[in-house]
Amino acid sequence: MRSSSSSVSSSRPAPLPRPTLTALAAAALLASLHPAWAADGDVVTPPTLSAVDVVGRSASGTYYADEAESAKTSLPLRELPQSVRVMSRQTLDDLGATRLDDVLDYVGGVSRQNNFGGLWDNIAIRGLPGNENTGMATLLNGFSSNRGFNAPRDLAGVERVEFLKGPAAALYGSSEPGGTLNIVSKKPLWKAAHSVEAYAGSYGLGRAALDTTGPINDRLAYRLNVAVEDKGSFRDHVRAQRQVVAPAFTWKLSPDTVLEYTAEFLRHATPLDRGVVAVNNRLGAVPASRFLGEPADGDVTVTNQTHQLVLSHEWNPDWRSRVGLSYRETGMEGFSTEATALQANGRTLTRQRRYRDFQSDDVAVQAELQGNLRTGGLEHELLVGVESYRFSMDSVMLRVNPSAAAPYAIDIFNPVYGQAQPTPGRNTDTLEKQRNTALYVQDTLKLGEQWRVMAGLRADHYDQSLQNRITHRTTAQSPSAVSPRLGVSWLPTPRWTVYANAGSSFRPNTGSNVAGNGFDPEKSRALELGAKWESADQRLGATAALFDITKRNVLTSDPVNAGFSAAAGEVRSRGLELDLAGRLSTHWRVNASLVVNDVEVTRDNTLEVGGRLLNVPRINGSVLAVYENALANGQRYGVGGGVTHMGKRLGQARTQAEANAGTAAFELPSYTTAKLMAYWRLSPTLNLSLDVDNVFNKVHYTSSYSRVWVAPGAARTVTVGLQAKF
Secondary structure, eight states: OOOOOOOOHHHOHHHHHHOOHHHHHHHHHHHHTOOOOSHHHHHSSOOOSSSSGSSSSSOOOSSSSOOGGGGGGGSOOOGGSOOEEEEEHHHHHHHHHHHHHGGGGGTTTTOOOOOOGSSSEEEEETTTBBTTTTSSSHHHHEEEEOSSSSOOOTTTTTEEEEEEESHHHHHHHHTTTEEEEEEEEOOOOSSSEEEEEEEEEEEEEEEEEEEEEEEESSSSEEEEEEEEEEOOSSSSTOOOOOOOEEEEEEEEEEETTEEEEEEEEEEEEEEEOOOBOOTTSSSSOOOTTTTOOOOOOGOOEEEEEEEEEEEEEEOOOSEEEEEEEEEEEEEEEEEEEEEEEEESSSSSEEEEEEEEEEEEEEEEEEEEEEEEEETEEEEEEEEEEEEEEEEEEEEEEEEOOOSSSSOEEEEEESSOOOOOOOOOOEEEEEEEEEEEEEEEEEEEEEEETTTEEEEEEEEEEEEEEEHHHHHOOTEOOOOOOEEEEEEEEEOOOSSSEEEEEEEEEEEOSBBBBBTOOOOEEEEEEEEEEEEEEEEESEEEEEEEEEEEEEEEEEEESSSSTTTTTEEEEEEEEEEEEEEEEEESSSSEEEEEEEEEEEEEEESSSSSSTTTOHHHHHEEEEEEEEEEEEEEEOOOEEEEEEEEEOOOOOOOOOOOOOHHHHOOOOOEOEEEEEEEEEEEEEETTTTTEEEEEEEETTTOEEEEEEEEEEEEEOOOOOEEEEEEEEO
């Protein structure tokens, strides 16, 4: 629904019917009576097939990956002059992860950012967040997927998650220098395989999932992932419903030509929940469960649909091409009540009622040619590509500010819901259009047995316009950027690699200055030095990396013209990352990380120089370990657990004036949480799982935007699952 007036209908699409847990469990049990499509191997000899060759919740897979699609090279990750962390399907399964949010604490250097009241995923990698209105740099199968408004990522149709650390602009254009996230979808298989899963848990959780794949004929294969979820929360008056359908097809047009179609349809509905407030700069005055919005607002509904079509052709053993088309639609619609300020009495919270109706369309095209050649005794792997996209975002927001006569407030210690709700008026009505065309090239050289050199360059031309339909004013900008990178790897032994890389990145700034001109884009420079190790059996790997990143042209307040901005800020991020993942022995697999990250504002007209950025800890780390074995009757089992630690973080940006006056910074306390997991393989086709998150029910706060928008972490949750293959 699109409206530009203050009279707004509150109607929403009716939610899809939800199957009962009893029916889901019965379906899973019936499915288990079918003959097994493939028996699992004995735990003593882990299967040699990767997780992509199975459906359903996997076991005896690996945490360690030797390649990443997002790197766009055939080099093994050990030889790549860059730090890459791949969360395999086995890792996702051991974490009991159904959403991307379940994975983030187990990736070193990742910190949570403002999650828009629970309506999207948002992180910083190496301490540098993305735009507060578009979030982190994210790809889906190599196509940009963070333009528009995107619901929290569901993992039903996801094979793995790749964290490409450091700048990726030489391949992907506009992005953050700290890192880029690539989601890899499950692909169709050429052997029939099917699974159904049912889950029940704390706060009324119910979830069902289907994963089915196989050949339709000798040239066409399919895969279909479906998930339906109804998830309660420890937060009062907060519940989420989601439905996901992810079909995929692979068509072998000829022995050398393949056409792939991948799609996803997602609907996510939940109240917009800004969390709790700090009183006198301290958290804990109100329970972490207290909802400070209005239940009468109902849900905000986010809808996403994605279609990707990729044509690949092998011209000869050395050369191949790829042409891809991506089309995405996103939408967000609904009412919310959001805190604005806590009054001097420390208990009255004024609020603002808002209505949002955002719609976007995104079309992108990629064409690449990749191949191997020799020049003067050197081996090259050359990649040449062009990319273009067209994006439009139609945004309408209505809101009403509180007044002395009608404060629309709530008592945080004794909340009373159901008061008369004000009618919001039009506040934002804009149409944004973006156009981008880019050319990129990457050359990977093998210099004998011990040296690898990777050089890349991308040139982008970017056009953006923003039409304000309230002021009838349009601003436009057309920045161009060239993003180089260079990396070198030295392989002194078959197990060790020492590498270094340097690169730059950019991201256009939105809005305009006092003269109505667009801002220069953010520009970054990043340096990285590291070492990698891989075990002789290639099942365990480790990476250590030192990095130094500087980002310039960050928007800050105009010191001369109040209410306007200037591209004059600068931030710096330095740190050390340690990652370990893989199989320690026949029975043990482990995933661990430790990061020390120093991020500070080095130049700004308003913020404290030397101050930290929001939600970024100096130290964070995690460990996940799982033990597997077999019983005398042949049944298999696994038990394990994980611990995550997040250090103290800045919870609201502090100005230089506040720092000079000695005003205490608002900080989120550090926290450590634990999880337990177990599975029991009753038969080759039937599995029972148990996940306990936040075992000790630790009250903690995962992110913050300000003192009145603080997101509490989830309380203890217990989830029981039943998975069947047939």
